[in-house]
Amino acid sequence: MRQNQSLTGSIDWPLVSVYVLLLIMGLSTVYSVAYNPEHPSLFDFSEKYGKQIMWIGLSLFLGVCVFLIDSDIYRKFALPIYLFVIALLVIVLFMPAVNGAKAWLGIGSMGIQPAEFAKIGTAIILARYLSSVNLKQQNAQTVLVANAIILIPMALILLQPDAGTFVVFTSFLFVLYREGVSYDPVILSILKLIPIRALHFKQTWIGSHFIPILFVVIFLSITTLLISNETIILSLFPGKEIPGYWGMIFFLALFCLAAYLFMRFIFSKRDRKRALSIAIIGFVLASILTSIVNYTFQKLAGHQKERIELVLGLREDPDGDDYNRNRAMAAVGSGGMFGKGYQNAIVSSVQTNHVPESETDFIFCPYAEEWGFMGTFVLVGLYIFMILRIVFIAERQKSSFNRIYAYAVAMILFYHFTINIGMSIEFAPVIGIPLPFFSYGGSSMMSFSIMMFILLKLDSQRKDVLN
């Protein structure tokens, strides 16, 4: 029997504390935004805050249920759970569209979004698959199956369509990276098609670090496009300007220097030389990439260039396509150092309605407007702490199933945090995804809570599990 140890003693209280803190902050923000003077009671279930309390209560109830269930069940029933959520994702496609997306599975007036729960199912089966005893990280089969597990729900979600959740599923790719799944088999088989002997390697560095490299390339390309048409005014040297492209190279150099110093700090003595070469090679490759992107972009025909500029939001159109972001940034930016005070949001209040969805996807706006930088700094800190804590938990697991699952949770939360807040500060495209534990909404509240409670349960029993 595993029940002989104290249940509460093995729970990770720091993580629970942050979780509860975020719930309270989120609820208070929903109360502030959706406040209806005719129904001032927090427990008025006809208002959004009342409903949110209901969702939180339901989530906590489900959390207790999760704790009562033996943690082994997830590993054992990983495939049925996965198939169940996939089935839900298929069924939802036959449901009537709400706001142009077939994302809701109606139960009476209430509805749930299967996509939210698909994340849990995918995380569990990915953990189950990657923790298989005889898994070979370098095998073609491994990389194909692992990617298939991720791509199937992604494809179904794209059919809804729900761009936000679709993007969130790419977070699992970082889990594959952490577990050492190599893309080498894929890359090598592609290289074999090229009839040049010199290109036939046994393994490539790119393949094993494929995911971070892919993201760095995408990130650098977009940043280059954003910055290449700008000129940077140097405030230290009045009147001096440099073209955006050279500014980009300068920042890359600075970044690589910082990365080198960071690596020196964490690497062992033996690896310090390697850190230098990584930094230099990284800088050279990044510079070449930005040069190519910049050059190609400048050579593009006018209309192609225009289209890219429009997609990237380079063309100012505050009342048109970029309306939401413009209003959201005005709300966040007008918060100032200490904010306008609780319930004093103007731009993002529901009454003015300048910021759409200010109690769900854009809930960061009223929070930032009311609490200012003091509030947003605390919130960013709490989320980063929560995610780091989950990584810490992941790394202390003996069971690789537990570790992989924990990483998946960390990555999903990280994605939600980064994109949701990034929407309001021009760091991420405007795709509607909720801020975990904070935004109003039943499906996200329940799915994130279940995800969190499964993690806590797994962690509380980490000493009992061997594989």
Added chain:
Amino acid sequence: MKFEDRKYVILSIFVLIGVLYSFKLFYMQVVDDTWKLRAQQIAEKRREINPPRAVIFDRNGNKVVSNKTYYNLMMVEKNIDHLDTLGFAKLIGWTVQEVKDRFVAIIHGEGKYYNRHSGKTTSNYQTIRAYPFIKELTAEEMSRIAPHLENFKGFYEEVSSMRDYPYANGANILGYLSEVTQLEIDNDNFYKPGGRIGRSGIERYYESQFRGEKGIRYIVTSAMNNTVGAFEDGKYDTIAKQAPPIHLGLDVLLQAYGEKLLLNKKGCIVAIEPSTGEILTMASSPNYDPNLLVGNRKIRKNYPALLNNEDKPLFPRPLASEYMPGSTFKLIQSLIGMQEGVITKNSGFPCNHSIVGCHNHPSAQNISQAVQMSCNPYYYAVVRRIIEQGKKSSSFEDAEIGLNIWAKYMHSFGLGKRLETDITGLRSGVIPDSKYYDKWYGHHRWKFSTIRSISIGQGEVQLTPLQLANIAVIMANRGWYYMPHFVKSIGDNGPLNRFHVKHKTMVDPIHFSPVIEGMRSVVHELGGTARRARIDGVIVCGKTGTVENYIGKVKQPNHSVFIAFAPMNNPKISISVFIERAGGGGGDWAAPIASLMIEKYLNGEVKSIEKEKRILEAILPTSK
């Protein structure tokens, strides 16, 4: 674990994003002001609030002009949801087609403005903006509509304030308001499109005293451009201040009585308090009810009719009509003659009909009698002496010098120049001088015999009724006047400073007594021309005028003129009455009207019932 180091890559990304986001948030929220300004642009609006215009009282504290609440029925196209056009049309009492036409007119017409930069007329009509569907509904009309408005989404009521005239009198004095023009908006940032400005009368002259101080409210607006509430609980708001009330010298009851007497006649009455220059009455006939020109709706409906009316009710006759003064002019001729020393108060001249026609009366033995009998040949003789003083041997040169001396005297009586009162639309009348006749006849081509008609107030001389009344003021005051004016006080301040300046004529007070004695005789002695102007218990001093009137060479009915002041000692009222084409002499129509006005003003009531009845029943001119 072989891949354990990879956790550092992932951890670095987490920390990096956390740091990056913190920096960006710090920059956006604390360092950079761009987004704060943008937020203000988006959600805060500065709304100007126009206070109601100043209220106007008459000299006895009767409210002459006040403000009345009106309602605009506003619509926001975007909020309109499946409009029941038939029901809506029924509610506002229109036809369905009219409702549809109005929608088209709003969508294509409202929000149109001339873009000065592009030189094109463009429209900034927006479906989320509020536009008036019906303007200026009265409280009664709105109370019928308002209870049902909740059934018609997108429509709501808005309060506005407009002028109201409890007495339907004095339209030409008070003037009216109309919507500001683009030029006025450009020249004065007080005005915004749709605002109103004084267009005529004292509303126009005292525009800046009437309009008050604007209030400014900072409000929070929603994405639909609706008002959500006050910005920071109205911390920065200022309150609209209504201008202090304005008191007029006008006696509105006397004005009303004057307008009543003038019914069915063409002409005007001007009454002034001689000791202050305050205008008591300035009636013009035909007239209009000032309530006809309140608000765009009524202006659009009534203005063209008033403008095209051949009786010209919009024309302020007392200020802008220039008439020959006729015999009333003889008062001043007497005074100038004495002051110049060409006659004395005891000078007599025979009534020689061979010089000019006259009525049958004994020859005047002195000034008083000349005034009383209004002897034409007498005044030919007097003015001849003024014009031909024998300073030059040539009668042409002599006349030039004499006429210019004469004209200078006339100017000192406020004639031949504009009386700068506090209203617009004044004319100056005509007092001819040497330059004037040089233009007509050529230099030194004219002499007294050429211009002798001016002696008896005919010919080239022209006066406005206001100037006529001012002559009565000068007579009453024995030689001086304050500039006639309407506004007695603005809030706690008195009238404009220039109305405190005493204007003295070039004639010494001593010369006035014989002329005034003549004026008394005109009314109170046998053989006087205005016996109809007698009032029991009051000594009225007056002078009649009968102005010959030609159109081309065709003789028209005479104008009937009378000026007077009363009582003789310590005068309280000076008056001029001018009845166009009345047919009779000054004593027949103008004099009794003046006396009724004096009686009404001095005694508060009219006991001369028969006299009043005769005037009220008269329709002049008869031949029409």
